[in-house]
Amino acid sequence: MTTKQLRNLKHEKLQATSSWMDPEQRVILNVGGIRHETYTHVLKKIPATRLSRLTPNLANYDSVLNEYFFDRHPGVFAMILNYYRTGKLHYPTNVCGPLFEEELEFWGLDANQVEPCCWMTYTQHRDTQDTLAVIESLDLDRDPPTEEEVAKKFGWEDDYYSHSLNWWQRTKPRLWALFDDPNSSKLAQIRSYLSVIVVLVSILSFMAKTHPYFRIPQITVIYETGVILENRRAAIGAIKDFTQPWSHFFYIDAICNVWFTFELIARLFFCPNISKFLRSPLTIIDIICTVAYYIDLLLHAILLQAGSIVTLDFLSMICVMRLFKLTQHFSGLKILIQTFKASAEELGLLVFFVLLAIVIFAALVYYAERSQLNPDNQFTSIPTGLWWSLITVSTVGFGDMVPKTWLGMVVGSVCAMMGVLTIALPVPVIVSNFSNLYSHSQARSKLPKKRRRVLQA
Amino acid sequence: MTTKQLRNLKHEKLQATSSWMDPEQRVILNVGGIRHETYTHVLKKIPATRLSRLTPNLANYDSVLNEYFFDRHPGVFAMILNYYRTGKLHYPTNVCGPLFEEELEFWGLDANQVEPCCWMTYTQHRDTQDTLAVIESLDLDRDPPTEEEVAKKFGWEDDYYSHSLNWWQRTKPRLWALFDDPNSSKLAQIRSYLSVIVVLVSILSFMAKTHPYFRIPQITVIYETGVILENRRAAIGAIKDFTQPWSHFFYIDAICNVWFTFELIARLFFCPNISKFLRSPLTIIDIICTVAYYIDLLLHAILLQAGSIVTLDFLSMICVMRLFKLTQHFSGLKILIQTFKASAEELGLLVFFVLLAIVIFAALVYYAERSQLNPDNQFTSIPTGLWWSLITVSTVGFGDMVPKTWLGMVVGSVCAMMGVLTIALPVPVIVSNFSNLYSHSQARSKLPKKRRRVLQA
Amino acid sequence: MTTKQLRNLKHEKLQATSSWMDPEQRVILNVGGIRHETYTHVLKKIPATRLSRLTPNLANYDSVLNEYFFDRHPGVFAMILNYYRTGKLHYPTNVCGPLFEEELEFWGLDANQVEPCCWMTYTQHRDTQDTLAVIESLDLDRDPPTEEEVAKKFGWEDDYYSHSLNWWQRTKPRLWALFDDPNSSKLAQIRSYLSVIVVLVSILSFMAKTHPYFRIPQITVIYETGVILENRRAAIGAIKDFTQPWSHFFYIDAICNVWFTFELIARLFFCPNISKFLRSPLTIIDIICTVAYYIDLLLHAILLQAGSIVTLDFLSMICVMRLFKLTQHFSGLKILIQTFKASAEELGLLVFFVLLAIVIFAALVYYAERSQLNPDNQFTSIPTGLWWSLITVSTVGFGDMVPKTWLGMVVGSVCAMMGVLTIALPVPVIVSNFSNLYSHSQARSKLPKKRRRVLQA
Amino acid sequence: MTTKQLRNLKHEKLQATSSWMDPEQRVILNVGGIRHETYTHVLKKIPATRLSRLTPNLANYDSVLNEYFFDRHPGVFAMILNYYRTGKLHYPTNVCGPLFEEELEFWGLDANQVEPCCWMTYTQHRDTQDTLAVIESLDLDRDPPTEEEVAKKFGWEDDYYSHSLNWWQRTKPRLWALFDDPNSSKLAQIRSYLSVIVVLVSILSFMAKTHPYFRIPQITVIYETGVILENRRAAIGAIKDFTQPWSHFFYIDAICNVWFTFELIARLFFCPNISKFLRSPLTIIDIICTVAYYIDLLLHAILLQAGSIVTLDFLSMICVMRLFKLTQHFSGLKILIQTFKASAEELGLLVFFVLLAIVIFAALVYYAERSQLNPDNQFTSIPTGLWWSLITVSTVGFGDMVPKTWLGMVVGSVCAMMGVLTIALPVPVIVSNFSNLYSHSQARSKLPKKRRRVLQA
Numbered sequence A, B, C, D: 001m002t003t004k005q006l007r008n009l010k011h012e013k014l015q016a017t018s019s020w021m022d023p024e025q026r027v028i029l030n031v032g033g034i035r036h037e038t039y040t041h042v043l044k045k046i047p048a049t050r051l052s053r054l055t056p057n058l059a060n061y062d063s064v065l066n067e068y069f070f071d072r073h074p075g076v077f078a079m080i081l082n083y084y085r086t087g088k089l090h091y092p093t094n095v096c097g098p099l100f101e102e103e104l105e106f107w108g109l110d111a112n113q114v115e116p117c118c119w120m121t122y123t124q125h126r127d128t129q130d131t132l133a134v135i136e137s138l139d140l141d142r143d144p145p146t147e148e149e150v151a152k153k154f155g156w157e158d159d160y161y162s163h164s165l166n167w168w169q170r171t172k173p174r175l176w177a178l179f180d181d182p183n184s185s186k187l188a189q190i191r192s193y194l195s196v197i198v199v200l201v202s203i204l205s206f207m208a209k210t211h212p213y214f215r216i217p218q219i220t221v222i223y224e225t226g227v228i229l230e231n232r233r234a235a236i237g238a239i240k241d242f243t244q245p246w247s248h249f250f251y252i253d254a255i256c257n258v259w260f261t262f263e264l265i266a267r268l269f270f271c272p273n274i275s276k277f278l279r280s281p282l283t284i285i286d287i288i289c290t291v292a293y294y295i296d297l298l299l300h301a302i303l304l305q306a307g308s309i310v311t312l313d314f315l316s317m318i319c320v321m322r323l324f325k326l327t328q329h330f331s332g333l334k335i336l337i338q339t340f341k342a343s344a345e346e347l348g349l350l351v352f353f354v355l356l357a358i359v360i361f362a363a364l365v366y367y368a369e370r371s372q373l374n375p376d377n378q379f380t381s382i383p384t385g386l387w388w389s390l391i392t393v394s395t396v397g398f399g400d401m402v403p404k405t406w407l408g409m410v411v412g413s414v415c416a417m418m419g420v421l422t423i424a425l426p427v428p429v430i431v432s433n434f435s436n437l438y439s440h441s442q443a444r445s446k447l448p449k450k451r452r453r454v455l456q457a
């Protein structure tokens, strides 16, 4: 007779004398081949879970070996059983968080019961999942969509399934891909490169035409200025009223904007869903920039007619927003924007800390500089001091305003030191958000796209 | 006859010939279902522990299987037993620190015996616990207190349990909640927003009224200045004595301070425990600011009467402290303050390093700049050099003082490089304190508040 | 009858009634001594793998114990089996990545199927392998090559194996080592130190000779200047045309360049493979610098002849490239260059972010400064503003250009704050690339070079 | 008949037919209760180790169970056995490095054979041990030494053991403790505080006396200046030759130096080992400072006698070194100094990178500023440019020198960006050295000093 038979005998006797519910009764749990043992009463500690409801009537009870078989991860189960034993749920650190949570779910346990010391582990993989969802939504390097997906996007599923797509329904998606997805065809790639170039040219022209080198003074020649020169001829005066950029810039801008208008109209015409398209931030920017250009053109013509020389800075400045059109083409920029979105709270914290610091130091330096005789005092008011304290806190330190008194220097010193801390504290949180997004997107791009399926037999 | 029976036989024989205490005797420890084996003498190595006192008389000894059963985590026990084997206590890194310490406690072992290589693991979760305690104390988003808790806080337990709370005892807590807990009611939330706005308005007014744009010159017109103008009329002179802020600011300040006074009195009147309330830092700031305002008002009136024009900068500057009233409303600010509290030692280190660096470089640059003929020497003394070396060390670099000699430039170069290090070394420690506090508070806020209880059966 | 025999009986019966392929059939997998259990149908989930093809006909099937034996790591197998159970592949974090991948390979599984939550673990050790490959290629402290390796490198394997190397074939490698490998001999070490010194002297001379202290004014004395002095003698004028460096520098440069030429020719003569040698970046730099020197010398002679005083800055500036010759001697520099190579993408990101930020802020500050009456406006055009915004974004803050209007200051403040973020975001990724390379190279240098072999019995 | 008996039978048969050395023979290794199984030939793969030499003749061979028993960590053994299986040694990450190495040593394996992917794990705990050794050597908060230790330190072991210590031998250690160990007695603590105060006063006096406010002009009155005033009286002239600090400073310095001299002599007199004491860096600094003071005093007296007014800056500057006397009292400073010692290589790297960057950018900016017509060129030579490029690279940016041409601005921009990288790359390595030292010393200070001993039964 083996020891196990002996034990089974003992067990049967126990069952005869006491109920199976005897709390001091040992129970064997065969999890994936590894046998865990505990007392029955331990499993009752957490009610309404798979283990608290164990009875010998279950299919996985082996009356010969007197054990319950569960086809689960045996290592992770040690942590699960420990939760029953100690009443404290800790995450193991040798397996991935989601794997543990899947086990918790199987055993009917709640991941929220996790102990405070494991909160970070608990939230960490939730953050990872958020990060992955963001990256997924960025559509960084998507596969070419299947015909079915395309038909769905355009809302022609019915026609697609009934194989009754007409010519337009077959052509429109291709034209849309030409203007939307650079990887769809050779032509789309050329279109994409052209777009980037036109945006860059437009920005360069926008910047260059403000430079004196590229501006022509608008000179008004005035005959009979009233001044009679020595040889009795009336002087001819010249007044430099204002300067205008080279006329070349006008043509460059015109060409660029024709392209933008064409692109915008084409997209508007070929897009699968106009209302969704019009609500995308990039389209809004595009429309604003294009409209601004035409308004600028119009106003310029009117004003020239009227002889006015007022330039509308606001309208031309809108052009800079065109830079954000590059997000379509550079994944790094997409990640940057997502980082700022994901770090909204931390950015708020940074701004709040900086505001707090600069208000305090502006007030302190203002009074400090007035406390001594200080003829060169540059801190004429607290609002002026705000500029100084921000420039000091950010360690830029232009030096256009500098405290001159002893007390002011002490305030400046503390401000410089606090600046280092004020910025050093919230920035790493934002940096880690960016690193997460960036490193996960890098990891994703290194993985092969096609993945073998697991059969759900 | 099975092998186990064989072994048991052998075992019985051994027990007959030698005592159970035979050090070469093997002992089987069934921990949570997994059987660990070792020699008896190994368990004797650490005296006065659960394992060193094992005898076959214990209830958990199974004479059939010749093993001791312990209902504990089997994986962690491998580390515990290894401590007996090698005499060195190492922390496992696949389970959470507190889980391991709970096991250590069960086995009667002392966590302090940990090897130096695991000190960091040992202190890390202690730090985590400190962090969690700090976050708990911050009361970031507490649940609304139950009536019982409220009664306890106000010291009316007896009345509460005897259901004899009078009208005032029922109303006072509600009024206190109105002024203390923005989440208690809609009205409390409005009161809270109003408070924030009044504080901001008060700070903005405080800053704006120092700006020349908002100041009115106080002009004294003097008739008969003694100067007799050409047409024999006595000149009328005007002396700009000083400037005064717009009178609007007086009213803004008055309204703000009326609100602050009202709030302070209300809180004082409704608070559960006056002496505790008066000892809280926020109340002290509040009282100081309010009292300062009234003293300022009084002195101003007296001085105007006396014809004096001295402004009391110190009293108005106290207003900036009102910014700290915002800590009540922004959890980020609470975490910042806790970070500075928790990092007192590291901040001391930072200040000490910076002081050391600036004293050395101020002395060096002072002598360096005197070592050569240098007519524009700005480093007239070592104390002057302190300002320069601090501004250089913090990489702000205003440029108001710059070394002009070769030797001075070398000193400046070393100072700039050392500055990077002086600050880079202690700051990450402070940053990690902040990150810990911030990330744990973020993790806490993501967890559901209600938690299922584990039965202590 | 033991329980196992019972089970085997049951098993045989099952086999009789149903096929072995009964999906509810349990299967025992003895992996390295630890018995894992699961259902047959679980192993069928991932087709075309070692476990899905299990049949009792295999050599490792033990019909007595009814188990399959595999001589593999039992702990890692729990993760492998869990992949079959859950259909999700997670990496364990208690073993090294490559170890897990080796197990995956053995079991016929594909590491690419890894779940998104483990992507970072998956790519991390791939990055480590890339890092190690880079360090290996740096040849940081290589062992002296064997005679066989040398012969192979020079392409004389045939002669080496036939023991017919002639005098030149025995001497050339030694001479090459003298000029290439400082660790090959005492003389080679002296040669190496000499090379470093000559490079440093050449750079110092290059810098020093631009300093006014080391330059002699070239004075042309002009008799009969046309000015007649009081005492009727024609004045003698002196014109300082230009300055020339001390003639000592000419000799220093000459000596240095003779050494460089000698070294270059020697290397060219003794190198194992001329075409490969000529394509190495260091050789190209060497040739350019040496040729530039001789062209400079020639042009100088010609120009002096022609009486011209034009200095060819471009040619002398090439000398600075000599600094990169030091890479041969300092491993830190090699790591720096490899970091920049490995971080090409991140550097691109940094440049892109900075360009984006400076263009936006240059445009904003330009219009902001024009929005108010601002006589001292320094932002005359957007291109000028680019310099200011870069200097602000990088927190250098020279202070040569400073916004003067309120709006400009607001733009400047945002620019200073964004600068901190723009740079703080991509830099840590580059820093971690450097840290990886540096720490791995440090780790490698601490390991003993000779390693004991494992027999592949 | 149990399955195990069956197997044993099979085993005996196998032993009869083939030798035990049959490579396909399975072998069972019971390590701490867990049974690992492998093939005999696998254990032969790594020769000359404990497992390759296994024979049934060993004491730990159990012929009944046909297994070898080893009283070691069962989890770690899975990694050890895997080394035999795969021929690759990986570190497990769920146990501490030293624990694994102890196991490796037991099994007769060489930790140096570790795979490249685990190099970092391998070196990490070696670095930890170095860090711990450094902290140990810092003697941060040592226990009071026993009488025996004291006697040993003074070289009086013989007298101590023969209980024949005379009065001086009993008193001297106490006096030494008074001057060396602030924790030894109340008086020693007061002495220690006094020392810190005297050092600080001495440094403050040293700085303050350079300030004009604390200096008295030395005026020489000259009668009969040669100038005859209008009212025929000879003028009395006054020449401000030089300034002298207030005489109070002379007394402060004298008192401080008397204390330093007294302390130095006392230490010299009471120290346990004079030659060792004289070789300690702090004693050397102490002696230099004290001697410098007396030489300064002497020279001053002689020079005053001689009528000379030359001040010896060098001698007074030595005083700043007194700051390092504070290392005795502040553990933070000790850690800073150790960090610089431990990071010598990385500091070298930092200096090398910075030098490389500033030389290149100084040359580039020099030629860039000369490439255009630039009347305000401040970059008159490359050495001058070195100062600018260092100040730019360190992001201090004083603004005393600024490029004025387009090309110069481009160079400046690249310099500012590269500066961020040049410094950001090597600094984190130094920072991590500091963090390690600091956090380990913090961890150590939190542990209880007394530790329970493990019996080596």
Ligand SMILES: [K+]
Binding pocket: A396, A397, A398, A399, B396, B397, B398, B399, C396, C397, C398, C399, D396, D397, D398, D399
């Ligand atoms: K600056």
Ligand SMILES: [K+]
Binding pocket: A395, A396, A397, B395, B396, B397, C395, C396, C397, D395, D396, D397
């Ligand atoms: K700066």
